[in-house]
Amino acid sequence: MLEQGEGLSVEFKRCGAVPEKDTFETVCSFANRQGGHILLGVNDDGSIEGVDEKSVVGIERNIVNVTSNPTLFNTSPGLEITHATVQGRCVIDVWVPMGPSVYRFKGVVYDRVADVDVRLKGDDQISAMYIRKQNLYTEQRIYPHVAKDDLDMSVLDRARGLMRAYRPGHPWIGLSDDELLRAARLKTKDFQTGEEGFNLASIVLLGRDETIMGVCPVYRTDAILRRINADRYDDRLVVATNLIDSYRQLHDFCMKWLPDSFALDGDIRVDARDVIVRELVANTLIHREYSSPFLAQLVIERDAIRTRNASRCIFAGRISPDNVSPTPKNPIIANFFMQIGLAEELGSGTRNLFRYSELYTGKEPVLSDGDYFEAIVPVPDVVAVSSPKRNEEQQVDSTLIKVKNAVRDLLISKGEVTAKDVAENIHLSPRTVRRYLPRLVDEGVLSMEKRGRTMVYHFGK
Structure with missing residues (x-):
């Protein structure tokens, strides 16, 4: 010492x-x-x-x-x-x-x-300490007056589609809604009080927006782009919906504004940007303390992406792959994200962020936990004043994201998709969509088969 x-x-x-x-x-x-x-x-x-x-x-x-x-x-x-x-x-x-x-x-x-x-001195600081001291996972708190109608069961259907894409033989796929809710521990019984019903985890994962706001009035995530106007912002997205849709909205915002730098892992090209975004967004949503009044924030700057959200840690301080001692903040939510393929086992996020940050920029991230979890991941520097060529590149990237998301949603609901289906869904011409679908096939995202004069697409094998 x-x-x-x-x-x-x-x-x-x-x-x-x-x-x-x-x-x-x-x-x-x-x-x-x-x-x-x-x-x-x-x-x-x-x-x-x-x-x-x-x-x-x-x-x-x-x-x-x-x-x-x-x-x-x-x-x-x-x-x-x-x-x-x-x-x-x-x-x-x-x-x-x-x-x-x-x-x-x-x-x-x-x-x-x-x-x-x-x-x-502030009540907010003392309140955060009380949250840290309590011995109950707040996601387990049961709300006996929340009914099934207060949830959006279409979100559960989308979650099944993600499970099917991630793991075709997943045992939850064939369960009824009630059976799946029980299996995922989203509808539970408090054996100390005898109360039974939907818990906080089920509300933030599957709840209708008005239900979530009624239970967590200050729940939201601010996504901000701050490159040119450092005092305010260049773009902003306020996300205040269920965690499944929140993940997609925040992921797309980051992919729209972060440069896709070429990265090699050995001899293999990897999408370091996608891994970094996935880990930061998932961590912000999964490991947040939802009883805290503090808003979560994701900020993209010229040289870094920063996240900050309320936490409930046991050991505070800097985090690295050598000293990480993963403790689940919301084990029910974390498990649900793992089952649908949007997260990995506890502790892998830290290792992934350090590994892929090194591939992305050659620099290490800074991670720290306390009453707040904060992450700073370096990104390739972006010229503050965009050129016409830069704007064109961003537009192309944004269109690709729209196509990817439309394809994913349609495949989840229909099982197969055509260029015409995608075009009608996002109000683009079929000709424009056809420019992108072969790229998704090359990346292994999709597979295709020809039926007469029509090309039909499925999830990649």
């Missing part, structure tokens, strides 16, 4: 006959965050000053008395106090575990940010 220095879970304190007030501010902040060690008798630079060995018993007794005093601490935090001789001097180690309550010292809530004890 001396070599590592002060940080999120280590604090050095000088100490005389009794600990100073700021020692108890750190006790409070450690108990409110993820726990930590307070080393008494150590200077800020890690050098050992030590404490008087004759004072050790008095110091330990003082710490216990202060933390047990209800006029000073609203709830007594757990402590473990030991001492040892280091470099010939006595050092006291006060271990403070993370506690289940929101702790206050002299009426003030302290939180730990990096190596600083921070006073929380």
Whole structure:
């Protein structure tokens, strides 16, 4: 600990006959965050000053008395106090575990940010701490007065189509609606209260827009393009619908505005942009704390894409493939996304973001978790003032996305599609659509067969 220095879970304190007030501010902040060690008798630079060995018993007794005093601490935090001789001097180690309550010292809530004890003054900050402390996954909360009519069951049909495309033999495909809802744990029973019905996960996954707004009034994701006008935005999309459609809308927004840089994984060309977008969008939707009043945001800038959403983490700080300890924020929602092929196993997102960010730009992303999860992924720099050629390229890319989405939706509902079907769906000419369908065949997205003079398309084999 001396070599590592002060940080999120280590604090050095000088100490005389009794600990100073700021020692108890750190006790409070450690108990409110993820726990930590307070080393008494150590200077800020890690050098050992030590404490008087004759004072050790008095110091330990003082710490216990202060933390047990209800006029000073609203709830007594757990402590473990030991001492040892280091470099010939006595050092006291006060271990403070993370506690289940929101702790206050002299009426003030302290939180730990990096190596600083921070006073929380705003109700929003304290509210986020209460969310982090609760031992219930809020997605499991049952709403007994929500009925099947409050859900959009056509979304469930689209989810079946995604399952069929991702895994043709998926066991959920042949289930009735009620059986699938039970299998996916979207309709459950609380064995503690006896309540049975649709939970929050089912509402945000399949709910009608008005149902979602009634349960989560501030639920939405702001997608913003900010390249030329840094003070406001160049384009904006506000997404406030079920998670399945939200994924598609946010994915398309990113694909429209992010450059498709050539990337090689060994000798194979890969779509690094698509993987990065998929992981960022899925993470923003799956691992959000939906009881939080904070809005989620996705911002595309000239040199990076940034996401920020409310989180409920146990261990805060920077995340990398070497130190990731994946803990599910919403296991029901995460499992549903995995079953329809829009997400992978827990922890794979971090590895994918680091790997494909390196392929995309040669730079690493920055990921951090706390009361908010934040991700910053570098992207190829885009010239702020677009040229006519650039505008033309963006238009072509946007049209390709429209064709892809129309093909996917039609195949899910019909099983096969023609150029005419796609053209009527997105109000383009069949001739324009025919320019794009062969590209999707070449990419393996589609397969085709000729029936007389008509070309019919299916999901790629």
